[in-house]
Amino acid sequence: MTFGLRRSVVVTAVVAVAIATVIAVFTWAGTPVTAKTFLNATYIGLTLGALWAMYATGLVVVYTTTGVFNFAQGAIGVFGAFFYWELQMNRGWHPILALFVVVFLFAPLLGICLDVLVMRRLRTAPLVVQLMVTVGMMVFLISLVGTIWNANTPRWVNAFFKDSGGIDLGPAQLTWHRFIVFVTAVVVAVILRFLLYKTRIGTAMRAVVDNRELAALNGARPNMVSSLAWAIGSMLGALGGILIASELEFNPSNLNDIVIIAFAAAAFGALRNLPLAVVGALLLGLLRQHTETWLNFGTNFSKAHLGIAPLLLFAVVVALPQARLEVGRVVSNLRRRERYTNWWEGLIGCGALMLCAVMFSGGWLNFGIWDPEAWGGPALNSANAAMALALIGLSLVPLIGWAGQVNFAPLAFAGFGAFVYLKLAGDTGNGYWIPLVGLICAPLGALVALPAARLRGLYLALMSMAFAQGMALIFFPHEWVIPRIGVGRQFSHIELFGITFDDRRGYFLLMMSVFVIGVYGLVLLRNSRYGRRWMAMHGSQAAAATVGIPVVQTKVVVYAVSASLAGMAGVFWATVAGNLSAGQDFDLLNGFQIVLLIAAAGVSIPMAGIFLVFTPLFTGLSHRLEDTGNVGFLVEILDQLVVLGPGLLAIGMVFNPRGAIFEMGRGFSPILPWRSDARAEIAAENAQKREPEIGELGLERPFTPEEVIAIDRRLGILDEVVPKEGYGAARS
């Protein structure tokens, strides 16, 4: 067992070093190697590593004590950094005072609020819900920062002692800021170590990880322990955010993106080992700085050194030993029955949707606001963009909704599909290539899933995130992948059945048809043996394996199917937009928004894809209102909703994990003439809810509060537990 683990680690390390050597030889920049340049790179690398170590330790502390992997760790850092900017740069507070207020007052408070209001309820939630809620929190915090402080305004934070030189260590110099950063990181690590190992509350924090119930039986307060963990995690995030702010371009998504480095460092310690996580962070810092110093990747790979973290994450995941199938984790008692749409119901629903779409685009269904001549153009444009997102969202239904595996990289797969299509179809826009695009994307999905499918679901989520960022940094910016064109379209209009879909209305009908076919195809897939098998695997992996379903293989297949669907959807995404920009369209946050929206909508039901029109619809509506003038506050509200909505909706999954469309379906189905079962269920529920009437209890009226107190006193019932004196003679 141990030998197997060591061997996989060694093999991975050797392969990684070999690849790194080859890359280094080919990209050597020719910077003269002197003690000074070398030490300089080392110092900066260590400083960066120390900063990432703060993020990573915050993650690990929260994950081990509460079981929630906090994707919002970076966002807390962003919030902290901006708040610090507000106090220090904008209001001119003394740096120390601002630092104190943000790190020791604001951050712990934020952490405790997060825990009490949201995260505490996630402890026993399914992984998908945990991930959606914390990622939702991340997106929400980032967009909140963007709305409070306009993200497009250039800002900077002064480094500490920025004008006073630095400290000479050997031939190279370390600026005071970096020196302080490094010292702070060391002090934080020492304090954390002391807290966790030398204090009772720290012991309790580690005890809660082992056995929460037993910790309570000992008398420790598990809720307080988790709040403390969140407070610490939040403080570390904020501190890291403030200290790193002067090193990077100061904008929310840039500051947030570094969180994946913290994930990689945490994964280096198998998400639970603090010292290893710190080592991982330092290693990453050194690697990053030395690559930047010595290697030159050319313009096409100008951001490649940023891709080191996703690559390390990939390597760690490959090296980890296979996880055992867990038994006894099945979520008990669902409150409500589920009934899946069958083939003819699906046909009716899809037909109705298509009919609406045709009428809408023709202007026959106008809701009183729709005027195809006056503003049909812009609205159809938004609708087309929305439908493209909805198509990408559909690809997540089998994966997240049925198999319970998470993919944060739908846009990376979609972009890859678009790229393949561009290479296959070229300028012709020939739509017959689309199925081939799907076939080519499938192995890519399998490749991403393969190393992580052996592990717990969280690693697959991290892996997909690393993949998304790796693609955005290394693959898509390459000139050859998606050539930059000055004017005009990179992607020609699709041509199918001899028709070139180059007007908005035609395109809208095409998109709707594809969407409807997609939804219907998924309905059929879910009712097939494969759909059942995937849902069975989601229900219990151990049981699925014992009926003969190979779990790892099945996960990889679902991932491949999802990647294939996303790739094909990507063709429509690219052709409707005409151009894709590596810098903007593949931003991690955009991908998150798609995942969050469809998850909050109810990802196990294909029709939930329609909810992805949320953002474009609200944007379109807000533009429309702006055109008419006079409703400034409404425009404002809509704009805020567009920005904050997806995150908020996902956070709402704490309370409604099944998604909005599930509840809507329950409301809607009793109306359908053939659904007598739904009507019966609602009736049975209402019968249960009815409270016993006063008469049935033999009373004429309810007790008044005074009477209740009097009865309690009579019965000797007090609400305080007071141990009598004399139990423990030795207790002084």
Next chain:
Amino acid sequence: MALLEAEQVVMRFGGVVALDNASVDVDPGEVTGLIGPNGAGKTTLFNVVTGLLPPTSGTVKFDGVDITRAGVSRRSQMGIARTFQKLEAFNTLSAFDNVRVAVEKNHRAKWKHQRVNDVAHGMLGKVGLDDVADVTVGTLPTGSARLVELARALACRPRVLLLDEPSSGLNEEETTAIGQLLLGLVADKDNDLAVLLVEHDMSFVMGVCARIHVLDFGKIIAVGTPIEVQADTAVRAAYLGSDEFRGAYVGVDE
């Protein structure tokens, strides 16, 4: 040669030895019991046999083939099916679909839809769940959900069926019905089925088992017919605590 043999299985968790050279063999055509006090290692042995836990040492043989290193789904395809002590149903699927998943995976691929459905309905019927076939399993009472698990295991066309406390959550009549079902299944020569049963309801165990293995501290302390096992001093000691301390035996006076 027995159909399923676990030989000298050792399973250690940290400092705790859950199985200590435990050997169990199961023959077709009969129900074999595996009993023992709480924490004796019964479920651990099931997990080792089905591949959910790799044993520290020892071998598991099925039909003479060493399967100690085979994966869980591979063993299932060879004919080892099981139920779980703590419910492991496919919660979001209906009772019928729970069984259908197993039928689809374990019968011929070219089977028509109708035939799969017939077999699945037949399995549900055997455990008496016809009327809840379309109900989501997650909303069923625990007892019924356990029966769904049993039907699912039967649908795997097992040659060895491992049942972990099938009677828990069931009332007396249901338990009796399950006992009858098991006896019927193993008596049918066409099935050629072997059953290994972990159970705490002793009247159930004594009623259906031809042979019983008794596990205590991870060791097999007795093997024999129900009558032999009931009379065994070591077994009584295991269940009632040892006679090495604090007074004499209680209830060995027959």
Next chain:
Amino acid sequence: MSDETATPLLELLGIRAGYGTIDVLHGVDLRVMPGQVYALLGPNGAGKTTTLGVASGQIQPHAGSVLLDGHEVNGVSPDRLARAGVCLIPEGRGIFPNLSVAENLRMSTYAGVSYKQVQERAFAQFPRLQERRNQMAGTLSGGEQQMLAMSRALSTDPAILMLDELSMGLAPIIVEELYEQVASLAEAGLSILIVEQFAQAVLGVANEAAIMLHGRIQRTGPPAEIAEELTAAYLGMS
């Protein structure tokens, strides 16, 4: 003080409880008087552990009351009850495997006894633990783990002690050693509620016993009598 003998230290009245919507206990009444050692016996699945779960605040009953020294404590959290002197040693090694022995003992200090005192008392009772004080508890042998779990009961002066299957999976000689400790606690006047499958183990210490079957207490009486009936219940003989 005169009516203290009349007030049961722990009283369960008409408890119905279980997991999710399914009841495991169907109306359990049980009272442990001050200084009494009460043995709750019965086969697997009878509801013994659930009963302790209710008494220690881990499981909220669907109906009925839990009274501690005459005060209703329904809905009070388990950690608060623990600090008030309710000490439950749960089934199957009540230890933190990834904490050292000393750190495990430190967790006991939440009950209000100083770290130093906890260590002194635990090591005095179980010298083997002192030798291994810096070892991870998960690497101890089964018996040592149970001693470590038991040391919380010995070092924190609880108001009431509840033991769940203390003997589970342990060699008889270790069970004997552990029950000697229980006996000395009982002699010192501590009230103890013991859940056991092994009737034999508790006969020497208990002065009241009950058989639990199918979520109900079937019979209470002197331990020796009760144990006699158990043989039949366990091995399925009538």
